[in-house]
Amino acid sequence: MRILATVSGWPAHYFPMVPLGWALRAAGHELRVACAPGQAAAVRTAGLAAVPVLGELDMVYMARFANLWLARAGAWPYPWAPLHPETGEPVDPSTFDLDGYAETAKRHIARQTETSFDAAIGYTRRWRPDLILHDRLSAEGLLAAKVAGIPAVAHLWGPVGTDERAAELYPLPVDYTRAFPRHGAGMLDADAITHVVDPCPSGLTPPVRGIRIDMRYLPYNGPGAAPELPPAGRRPRVCVVWSNSMSRMYGRGAYLVPRIVAALAELDVEVLLPVHPDDRAALGELPPRVRLLDQAPLHLLLPGCAAVVHHGGAGCAMTAVDAGTPQLALPFGPEQRAIGARLAAAGAGLGIAGHEATRAQIRDAVQALLSTPRHSAAAAELAAASRSRPTPADVVRVLATLTTAT
Structure with missing residues (x-):
């Protein structure tokens, strides 16, 4: 098989996919990982082939932007001010022009999202994978699979699923460009995902729609040396x-x-x-x-x-x-x-x-x-x-x- 994986811009989102990537390679299958250029080094360090063609969406920027909306709605629970998405400096929500800033921010997000969607669709057409694996926030893989008419499989990174009722959990990304309906792929919602690799044991099973594919979670926490620790003493x-x-x-x-x-x-x-x-x-x-x-x-x-x-x-x-x-x-x-x-x-x-x-x-x-x-x-x-x-x-x-x- 040829498998294309698409990943979002945060290593913790796709590190849980790495053992499955190793298993695919060990079984003789081809695997390539489409990512943003800023993620290519982490993908290569994991021993996987990176294809750095996706747009750069900084997850810290996205979190800070979301926090400003929480603050405006009175839902910022912390006794300090939220941070400016770009500078990281504290922002006074009562004086910050969020509406004006949001226009610029949404254009930036839409540009990067469109870059990712176009790149994933284009690479899928050129390389012709048999299946696309994607993390929960990497919607470009899901869209590319639907356009190509091949299976797509979402891979969870923990006990938050694709069918969460709480909107603040962001179970799926927002399709700012309406790329899914424009490509005849329906809407980007929980029903769009037909198969989900779930690494969570019973007792932590998150809500999903579609067919759940159970898998053991094998930790991959990135590279590093084994620490030299003395045997544990009497203290825990x-x-x-x-x-x-x-x-x-x-x-x-x-x-x-x-x-x-x-x-x-x-x-x-x-x-x-x-x-x-x-x-x-x-x-x-x-x-x-x-x-x-x-x-x-x-x-x-x-x-x-x-x-x-x-x-x-x-x-x-x-x-x-x-x-x-x-x-x-x-x-x-x-x-x-x-x-x-x-x-x-x-x-x-x-x-x-x-x-x-x-x-x-x-x-x-x-x-x-x-x-x-x-x-x-x-x-x-x-x-x-x-x-x-x-x-x-x-x-x-x-x-x-x-x-x-x-």
Whole structure:
């Protein structure tokens, strides 16, 4: 088979597709990944063939733009101002000309979206793939498949699906250019997606329409060296993982690592803290029993950890699910809040709104994860359910049946 994958402009959206890409190549199939030029290096580093033809849509820019609308509607929950989409400086919503700025922003988004749609359709015509795989926000792959009359399969990156009722979860992108109806491909909605690869175990299953293709989540957290850690001692290990994109999207108040570390210092635990070198200065002096690490793939850190504290991102959450590690999510974005709530509903974690989480609340929540057997039992159950799912190699065979049926 020839498989074309299209991916959106955020590595965490397509990293969960990488093991399936490896499985396709190992089975002898051809795979190319259409991406924006800014994503090509990450795709190539994963060992996949990048085709950097799509438009550049900066996800940080998109998040900041959406936040301005929330602020105007009175739905910005944070005690600090939202950020300007381009400069990243705080903006006073009461004086900022959002309507005027929105005209420029929407034209930019439409141009980049149209570039992506045209490029995906054109490359599909030239290369003639048998099937297109796309992440949830990469609608260009779905459109190109419909125009070419070949199967399209969406690939989820975590427990948020294509048929979410809450609009703030952005289950699908907005077709600003009306490219779908212009190409005779109907509307871009949940009904347009007929097949979905779902890596979430039962207990975290998100809502989708169409045919669900179950797959085990195999963590790919990007490149990195295995950390040299001594054997765990008598103290439980707690890993703290925080994306610097939180500050870039939501403001400096969304950097909670110092507060988390201070909370954990009040417990008899050992803390693993992987940090990007650029973020070390913001930490200040660290308390004892905090082991500062260079950034390393999370799936190499979590074995042996009794809990993990993170921002609610799907990559962190799903990697912890695979490891069977109880989780505390401190989310800021709506998708992260949904993930934290779904982990809590499954019993495998707890969630506190990031901007409301005090040091005492963080300390008590981690203590609850460590001392309450039901959390570790639920996390172990999720891990067992995840590992019992079909492997990426199994899913390759399912994809092959879709191409022979058309």
